[in-house]
Amino acid sequence: MYPIGLQTLLDAIRVNITSWSVAYLFALISFLAYVLPLWPEDDDKGVMLPGRLPFTIAPYFQRRFDFLHWGFEYTKQRIYRFRLLTNSVMVVSGDQGRMDFFNAKSLNLHEGFRVLSGALPFVQGVTVDLRERRIAQIYKRLAAVQKTERLTELIPEILGDCRRAMVSWGKAGRLEPFDGIYELAFQLSVRCVTCVEIADDPAVVLRLRKWYDQVDRGTTAATVLFPWFPSPAMLRKAYATKQIYSLVTNTIKVRKESGVPRDDTLQMLLDAGDDQLMIVGFIMGLLIAGARSTGNTASWLITFLGCHPEWRSKARLEVQQLIASSGTSSKATDSDIADVLSTIPVTAWETEAPVLDSLIHETLRISESHVAMRRNLGPTVHIDGKTLPSGSFALYPFSDVHLNPEFYSDPYQFDPSRPARKDGFEFLGWGAGRISCLGQRLAKLQLRLLTAMFVLNYDFQTVDDRGMPADPPPKPDWNDTLYCRPSNGQFFLDYRESDAGKA
Numbered sequence: 001m002y003p004i005g006l007q008t009l010l011d012a013i014r015v016n017i018t019s020w021s022v023a024y025l026f027a028l029i030s031f032l033a034y035v036l037p038l039w040p041e042d043d044d045k046g047v048m049l050p051g052r053l054p055f056t057i058a059p060y061f062q063r064r065f066d067f068l069h070w071g072f073e074y075t076k077q078r079i080y081r082f083r084l085l086t087n088s089v090m091v092v093s094g095d096q097g098r099m100d101f102f103n104a105k106s107l108n109l110h111e112g113f114r115v116l117s118g119a120l121p122f123v124q125g126v127t128v129d130l131r132e133r134r135i136a137q138i139y140k141r142l143a144a145v146q147k148t149e150r151l152t153e154l155i156p157e158i159l160g161d162c163r164r165a166m167v168s169w170g171k172a173g174r175l176e177p178f179d180g181i182y183e184l185a186f187q188l189s190v191r192c193v194t195c196v197e198i199a200d201d202p203a204v205v206l207r208l209r210k211w212y213d214q215v216d217r218g219t220t221a222a223t224v225l226f227p228w229f230p231s232p233a234m235l236r237k238a239y240a241t242k243q244i245y246s247l248v249t250n251t252i253k254v255r256k257e258s259g260v261p262r263d264d265t266l267q268m269l270l271d272a273g274d275d276q277l278m279i280v281g282f283i284m285g286l287l288i289a290g291a292r293s294t295g296n297t298a299s300w301l302i303t304f305l306g307c308h309p310e311w312r313s314k315a316r317l318e319v320q321q322l323i324a325s326s327g328t329s330s331k332a333t334d335s336d337i338a339d340v341l342s343t344i345p346v347t348a349w350e351t352e353a354p355v356l357d358s359l360i361h362e363t364l365r366i367s368e369s370h371v372a373m374r375r376n377l378g379p380t381v382h383i384d385g386k387t388l389p390s391g392s393f394a395l396y397p398f399s400d401v402h403l404n405p406e407f408y409s410d411p412y413q414f415d416p417s418r419p420a421r422k423d424g425f426e427f428l429g430w431g432a433g434r435i436s437c438l439g440q441r442l443a444k445l446q447l448r449l450l451t452a453m454f455v456l457n458y459d460f461q462t463v464d465d466r467g468m469p470a471d472p473p474p475k476p477d478w479n480d481t482l483y484c485r486p487s488n489g490q491f492f493l494d495y496r497e498s499d500a501g502k503a
């Protein structure tokens with residue numbers, strides 16, 4: 001508000017106004033100042049959306065797809081800006097914009113993510129110190145976890161976790177995929193980036209999952225806009241972060257004191273001489289980076305498979321062929337599916353399973369509601385002709401390509417037979433240009449093994465809450481930036497044990 005302007009206005013009217021009408025006039029002007037004007041004006045940085053008050057950007061946190069989409073409709077531009085408190089944020093779309101965004105050297109993921117999502121947990125003295133140097137160190141260890149030898153060791157453990165889950169599901173039943181499959185995928189992530197003490201104890205894993213959920217859900221508009229305000233979401237988030245922290249540090253302590261080395265990722269970190277801060281950062285950071293995406297992707301993959309019998313049989317056939325070519329199938333009549341699958345080498349999973357690959361690829365295209373977030377840490381860059389000054393932020397919503405009928409006809413249709421698009425960053429499932437997923441090899445292996453176990457173990461189909469075959473099929477909700485769960489109802493997997501794995 002401009003008090004001086006208001007004074008002038010009142011002077012100009014020069015009528016005998018009562019205090020009541022002053023109040024009224026004041027309210028009206030305040031209202032108009034925020035709602036109508038600040039009319040978008042074009043400049044070399046892109047049109048600015050009107051509005052500065054928290055309520056105008058609350059939808060950015062609550063319904064992100066709708067909010068960003070509305071901005072494009074409102075400004076009729078490929079690139080526009082909005083204000084997030086004191087920050088100006090550029091929202092990018094279009095081919096040139098996408099290329100420039102992902103190729104720009106100075107656009108930094110961590111700074112962008114930290115401010116725009118507010119999702120990183122905060123522990124005094126931990127996350128603050130965990131800046132670039134430590135991040136580089138964590139990534140080095142992550143690369144070590146994904147060496148072929150280490151992945152080879154992880155395969156039977158991952159399959160063992162799948163077997164345990166499937167034993168608990170029994171011979172037939174009904175499963176909520178975004179609960180049951182998600183839980184299994186979370187278990188696999190815990191198995192791969194933590195240690196046996198945690199991964200072998202279902203009660204601890206369950207607690208860990210609840211805490212991670214609280215950390216994720218603790219990111220609301222209020223906690224980002226008023227980080228100093230101890231809102232309930234903020235308190236829960238701080239509490240959950242503290243719990244995760246204590247669990248990890250305690251486990252390290254017990255392991256060190258026992259003096260007994262175990263065969264897991266924690267041991268690898270300890271043997272490499274990493275300090276406690278580094279190990280806590282590794283486990284907390286990578287579970288945040290990987291567990292939710294892997295869980296979402298696994299849940300959607302199995303849900304989609306449950307809607308498409310032809311892809312279920314293709315996937316099953318492919319896994320049976322992998323077993324056959326690994327040479328152990330002849331003796332496998334009575335053996336356990338997990339044991340049989342354990343004999344397939346990492347490289348065979350990676351190079352001889354095109355059906356599983358296309359299932360993962362299509363699942364990511366259609367159900368990864370990601371918005372890439374960056375901060376320009378270098379000098380001014382240009383994105384599709386617009387200026388992004390040093391220090392400011394930019395977003396690129398994956399929906400701009402993945403749900404774009406120009407690239408993917410009938411974009412909401414799950415169709416793994418679509419030709420893979422490789423040029424021009426038209427598929428962003430694992431990132432593009434300067435930033436791509438550093439846990440990709442591990443994540444893909446987990447997804448392939450989980451899917452292989454499920455299709456061999458069960459005949460299944462996706463049903464709605466009345467138990468009828470899902471029609472229309474479940475639709476990913478891109479406004480749900482955390483989980484992308486179905487927007488059109490609740491769905492279940494009806495499953496029954498199959499003989500497929502025994503042949």
Ligand code: HEM
Pocket residue numbers: 109142189193286287289290291293294297364368370371372373428429430431432434435436437438439440442443
């Ligand atoms: C299905 C599962 C996963 C998907 C779909 C996925 C996808 C992605 C994407 C799209 C990015 C780039 C984000 C951007 O450009 O804004 C990314 C980055 C990253 N991912 Fe993943 N990810 C998955 C699992 C994992 C796992 C399991 C880990 C680690 C254990 C991991 C570690 C990372 C890291 C460290 C980065 C940041 C890379 C950097 O700083 O340059 N991800 N991931």
Ligand SMILES: *[C@@H]1O[C@H](CO)[C@@H](O)[C@H](O)[C@H]1NC(C)=O
Pocket residue numbers: 063065066476477478479487
């Ligand atoms: C976002 O939510 C709106 C309703 O608010 C819905 O119509 C739309 O389909 C959702 N968008 C996506 C891509 O899920």
